[in-house]
Amino acid sequence: MTDEHAAGGPVRNGVPEHGRVPRYYAVKVGLLELIGELGEGAALPTERELGERFAVSRATVRQAVSELVLEGRLIRRQGSGTYVAGPKLVQPLALVSYTEGLRDQGVRPGRTLISMERLAAAGEVAADLRLEPGEQVVHIERVLLADGERVGLESTYLVAARFPTLLDVFDPAESLYACLTERLGVEFAGARERVETVLATPREALLIGTNPALPMLLLHRVSWTLDGAPFERVRSLFRGDRLAFETQLG
Incomplete structure (x- = not known):
């Protein structure tokens, strides 16, 4: 059994059988790792910094961040920034x-x-x-x-x-x-x-x-x-x- 098929996260880590992953989703997976490192309440780097980190456009970063906000993993605060959310x-x-x-x-x-x-x-x-x-x-x-x-x-x-x-x-x-x-x-x-x-x-x-x-x-x-x-x-x-x-x- 290969690592990408190991049990422990979403089935096959959300990767389709054909192996082609949308760029925003790859950023989302990377953000989940970053969230784990930062910890609850920590501020997320800016879109520009994340774009440079993952070598993608700010629009791609924004899509990945928006999904994590909807899922409750991140929280946006008006005029302040985006932060790591606490557990549900x-x-x-x-x-x-x-x-x-x-x-x-x-x-x-x-x-x-x-x-x-x-x-x-x-x-x-x-x-x-x-x-x-x-x-x-x-x-x-x-x-x-x-x-x-x-x-x-x-x-x-x-x-x-x-x-x-x-x-x-x-x-x-x-x-x-x-x-x-x-x-x-x-x-x-x-x-x-x-x-x-x-x-x-x-x-x-x-x-x-x-x-x-x-x-x-x-x-x-x-x-x-x-x-x-x-x-x-x-x-x-x-x-x-x-x-x-x-x-x-x-």
Whole structure:
């Protein structure tokens, strides 16, 4: 087995079987090695310096750097430069809250409230929660923070009839999961989750503070209690460059 086919990175290191590699990709591979040498938080050399280092045009360097920014390996700071990004945060696909998931990684969770209101259920919300159109739901929308950095946007719908005091007892700066289980006595029996990639709407991109062209991870979840009745529908949008999901099988 030759070195280029050794297991340890992307399959065959991303090299096509015909062996011809786009120039920008060769630069990208070289940048990944450089990122490993520089370490988290280090500034990347300028496009001119990288062009000289890899003997390519600045446009080629820019394409390679742009891909690494989209993948979360590099981060651009307006008016400052490009820096080596830290590792992605990992959110478990399990019945644990956003708060628990981050605290387990030594990261400080936080939230900024956008809206907390009663609405009439309609469309997919009504269908997922088995409500008649017009029945009331409590809607809570919050920007999700990790060590003060905006990383996502969460929109939660709960069956209002099951939680008549929720708006009175819930602190939007805290964990909704903790409020439901500890204050309102909810026992989660299960949930159905679906994850897909999307682009943020202009409103979502503004709230999260990200480029609308940046791929996002969208998580849909419907949760139910021991009686099998759904009570919660969650739509969570996360920055694909800062968050990854993980689950354990077995």
